[in-house]
Amino acid sequence: MNDTVLERPSDTSASDASCSVVTLTVAGQLCGVPVLGVRDVLADQTITRIPLAPPEIAGSLNLRGRIVTAIDLRRRLRLPPGEKGSARMSVVTEQGGELYALVVDQVSEVLSLPASRLERNPPTLPAAWAACSNGIVRLADRLLVLLDIGRLLDIPAIRG
Amino acid sequence: MDDLLAEFLTESNEAIGELDLALVALERNPQDRDTLALIFRLMHTIKGTCGFLGLPRLERVAHAAENVLGLLREGGMLATPAMVTLLLAALDRVKLIVAGLGATGTEPAGDDSGVIAALDAVARGEAPPADAAPVAPATASAPAAAAVEPAPVAPTPAAPRKGRARPKAAAPAAPAAPTAPEPTTPEPTAPEPPRPPAAPVAVAASAVPAAPAVAPGAETVAVEVAGGHTIRVGVEVLEQLMTLVSELVLSRNQLLQLARSQENPLLTAPLQRLSQITSDLQEGVMKTRMQPIGNAWNKLPRLVRDLARDLGKKIELVMHGAETELDRQVLELIRDPLTHMVRNSADHGLESPSERRAAGKSETGHITLNAFHEGGHIIVEIADDGRGLALDRIRAKAASRGIAGEAELAAMTDAQIQRFIFHPGFSTAAEVTAVSGRGVGMDVVKTNIEKIGGSIDLRSTHGAGTVFTIKIPLTLAIVSALIVAAGSERFAIPQTSVVELVRAGNGLNDAQAAGEDAGGERAGATAIEHIDGTPVLRLRERLLPLVDLKQILQLGTETGDGSGDVPTIVVAQVGSGTLGIIVDRVFDTEEIVVKPVAPILRQISMFSGNTILGDGSVIMILDPNGIARMVGIGTGEKSATAAAASGAAGSDERVAILLFQAGDGAPKAVPLAQIARLEDIPRERIELSAGRLVTQYRDRLMPLVAISGAAADGPTQPVLVLNHRGRSVGLMVDAILDVVSDRMQIELSGERSGLQGTAIIAGRATDVIDTGYWLDCAVPAGGEDGSDFNAATQFA
Numbered sequence: 001m002n003d004t005v006l007e008r009p010s011d012t013s014a015s016d017a018s019c020s021v022v023t024l025t026v027a028g029q030l031c032g033v034p035v036l037g038v039r040d041v042l043a044d045q046t047i048t049r050i051p052l053a054p055p056e057i058a059g060s061l062n063l064r065g066r067i068v069t070a071i072d073l074r075r076r077l078r079l080p081p082g083e084k085g086s087a088r089m090s091v092v093t094e095q096g097g098e099l100y101a102l103v104v105d106q107v108s109e110v111l112s113l114p115a116s117r118l119e120r121n122p123p124t125l126p127a128a129w130a131a132c133s134n135g136i137v138r139l140a141d142r143l144l145v146l147l148d149i150g151r152l153l154d155i156p157a158i159r160g
Numbered sequence: 161m162d163d164l165l166a167e168f169l170t171e172s173n174e175a176i177g178e179l180d181l182a183l184v185a186l187e188r189n190p191q192d193r194d195t196l197a198l199i200f201r202l203m204h205t206i207k208g209t210c211g212f213l214g215l216p217r218l219e220r221v222a223h224a225a226e227n228v229l230g231l232l233r234e235g236g237m238l239a240t241p242a243m244v245t246l247l248l249a250a251l252d253r254v255k256l257i258v259a260g261l262g263a264t265g266t267e268p269a270g271d272d273s274g275v276i277a278a279l280d281a282v283a284r285g286e287a288p289p290a291d292a293a294p295v296a297p298a299t300a301s302a303p304a305a306a307a308v309e310p311a312p313v314a315p316t317p318a319a320p321r322k323g324r325a326r327p328k329a330a331a332p333a334a335p336a337a338p339t340a341p342e343p344t345t346p347e348p349t350a351p352e353p354p355r356p357p358a359a360p361v362a363v364a365a366s367a368v369p370a371a372p373a374v375a376p377g378a379e380t381v382a383v384e385v386a387g388g389h390t391i392r393v394g395v396e397v398l399e400q401l402m403t404l405v406s407e408l409v410l411s412r413n414q415l416l417q418l419a420r421s422q423e424n425p426l427l428t429a430p431l432q433r434l435s436q437i438t439s440d441l442q443e444g445v446m447k448t449r450m451q452p453i454g455n456a457w458n459k460l461p462r463l464v465r466d467l468a469r470d471l472g473k474k475i476e477l478v479m480h481g482a483e484t485e486l487d488r489q490v491l492e493l494i495r496d497p498l499t500h501m502v503r504n505s506a507d508h509g510l511e512s513p514s515e516r517r518a519a520g521k522s523e524t525g526h527i528t529l530n531a532f533h534e535g536g537h538i539i540v541e542i543a544d545d546g547r548g549l550a551l552d553r554i555r556a557k558a559a560s561r562g563i564a565g566e567a568e569l570a571a572m573t574d575a576q577i578q579r580f581i582f583h584p585g586f587s588t589a590a591e592v593t594a595v596s597g598r599g600v601g602m603d604v605v606k607t608n609i610e611k612i613g614g615s616i617d618l619r620s621t622h623g624a625g626t627v628f629t630i631k632i633p634l635t636l637a638i639v640s641a642l643i644v645a646a647g648s649e650r651f652a653i654p655q656t657s658v659v660e661l662v663r664a665g666n667g668l669n670d671a672q673a674a675g676e677d678a679g680g681e682r683a684g685a686t687a688i689e690h691i692d693g694t695p696v697l698r699l700r701e702r703l704l705p706l707v708d709l710k711q712i713l714q715l716g717t718e719t720g721d722g723s724g725d726v727p728t729i730v731v732a733q734v735g736s737g738t739l740g741i742i743v744d745r746v747f748d749t750e751e752i753v754v755k756p757v758a759p760i761l762r763q764i765s766m767f768s769g770n771t772i773l774g775d776g777s778v779i780m781i782l783d784p785n786g787i788a789r790m791v792g793i794g795t796g797e798k799s800a801t802a803a804a805a806s807g808a809a810g811s812d813e814r815v816a817i818l819l820f821q822a823g824d825g826a827p828k829a830v831p832l833a834q835i836a837r838l839e840d841i842p843r844e845r846i847e848l849s850a851g852r853l854v855t856q857y858r859d860r861l862m863p864l865v866a867i868s869g870a871a872a873d874g875p876t877q878p879v880l881v882l883n884h885r886g887r888s889v890g891l892m893v894d895a896i897l898d899v900v901s902d903r904m905q906i907e908l909s910g911e912r913s914g915l916q917g918t919a920i921i922a923g924r925a926t927d928v929i930d931t932g933y934w935l936d937c938a939v940p941a942g943g944e945d946g947s948d949f950n951a952a953t954q955f956a
Contacts, residue, residue: 062776062777
């Protein structure tokens, strides 16, 4: 059921892992999350909606018998919803013993990024992005937003 | 050292538990040599071990106690109740020190000379000094003597504690394992503690009946049997195992579902085998989590004994079904409620010996605990043969506290009245004793039991006693649940809270399609009716409140694949009432593994967990109690008051009504039963404290609230005093007019806060106030006094 498209290589050496990111696309924007924070990358999943949950919560899904709370990154970053029916992928991460899936449009590859290319957030970055971003990385042809998983999961308001 | 200490603590705690029971047993039967031998062995083990671990304070206490026990064992004297009390006091001291050890890793500082002196006095006073002297050194030297030959003991990994604690007379080489090698070779013991060798819980629990039966001679056999079959395993390991098995069960279910669609004959046989093994494995792992309920009872004999002494009563505690097993998690959760209830029975339930004699009963009161299985539940009965509940006192209390109106009380059955004792803050005890009577008991018990999906009820016969019946699920980990659909989503409702399912006919759909036309019900079909858009159901001559699951979960009006289905009503038990939950479709029941929801979802009170179904999909588990709270059907004080008030209001009977003036316009009314007292308070005695009006009333500060519009400025202020949770609240009015007896039929529902509505009383249109609202203004439940009060004072 859970097609694991990509799993973290277990022999990642510690030296270059510190600046390796898994790249993903949300509404056309290239983003990256630290590879060490990623447990799994999943293909399109059946996600159960959770009524009354905050809008950012896409629902929950079953990852090999564990229940994973899925967070829609488009909604988390205040972006317009994607096209209906388009396949989406997720990056699974763990925090405080709980699993969370970040639902994105596309997960691409693992990139090793030299720290010198990292720039601070421009002050004009939208608040939703600035709240989750650790900086911008200049790649040869485009820019990559380095996302902070902890802050992505820090969802404020919960409707009771 | 840490490992040694940890093991010592585990063993000592078990030994302390056993000692508690055994000492109480000894008091009843001072001649019982087996019990005495057991007590001596346990105390000796504690003492011997702490000598080697360097715990001098503990050792001195244990040593002094052992001296006395040594005398008893050798027949020098018989155990008197006073002596048992002293020994229990010494045991409590041991408990205290062990608890301190557990918390800090070192012996807490303290002075035990009192206890030790008392013990030594018994040892000296009761026995000839010439005998006492040799006894002490003899026992003290026992561990030392044993330490000479530690080799046979130390490497035995599974020798249970009882074995190691054999009396030195029977087996000189059997002190506690950690003690033995310490002087010469401390290292060999280090690897041992992770596999602690003592008997597991099951054995410890059965100590009540079994321990005294273990004669010293037969013990070797018993030890071998126990030693070969039990090991101690960490709880986390079992929990982990349980999680894995749960996942295995889910995978199996998925496989089975796949295989059914594939129809591959090659798969069928191995899959069936896998299925069978998985089921067996699940059962086996569940068994490891099961513990006899006796584990939750083992502190009770001591408790009852001490209570009996304190209260001057004769009480016998009878326990049946201590071997009945239930899940460890559930066991932990019912331990405190059970203790509380036994304490209640001893204090309130049972009479003093003289009262009992006068009533023609035997002087000794009985408290009987009985546990047994009944269809997926475990039933625990706590019965006493005491005085029973005093119905008239409960009635009076309920009326004075404004929980129910007098008319309503009169209409209630005895059973309903008795259930008032589960109401928050309800105590009929004439005086608060050290033991109980503070009124913070039974409602907490009830809440705790309901929290784990259980229920509690009672029946009481005046003069003959009271029986509390607790019904709790066997396990919380795997429960049977009803799978329902609302819209396109599926949800699970725990079977334990489902009372029945009712087909709703097509009333709902019709009513929605044709506006408020609820008249289109078909003959024979139970139809949902609406009151101002609120659905209700007539179910066997009762009106059942309904909630539409789709609506409260904000699933919109979409219909799932089950469109065209007749809605079904799941009648669920919430607290002591029922609630109908309208769902679109009911599938079937399934055994589900309850998993907690992610932390970010915990604030949604409607869900008690989530789970993975056989088809691999994740679904949420609904909590009917949470739903009830969300829609305002609760056990809260305010709603109860309001319900009581409206019950009185709707009734046809004449009730006493107080009429008063507050502001211009129509007089206002309140049922007299809700008012504790009428006062005229001199205006100068009304003070302003922290922004709120108060007055000194019966040596306490009573908050004052002005009823909307009231603005009297005479020399005295008329006040209606309400009692609320033992505190008084004053409602300031302009003038008290009259007390009339009339029907209170509320004709117009009030839209203004603080008013229940308008009724015709004594021929005039009269506003009936909602005392619950004003109580909340003065004593806000949430503690946010300031804001609520400010809102209230605006009316003044």
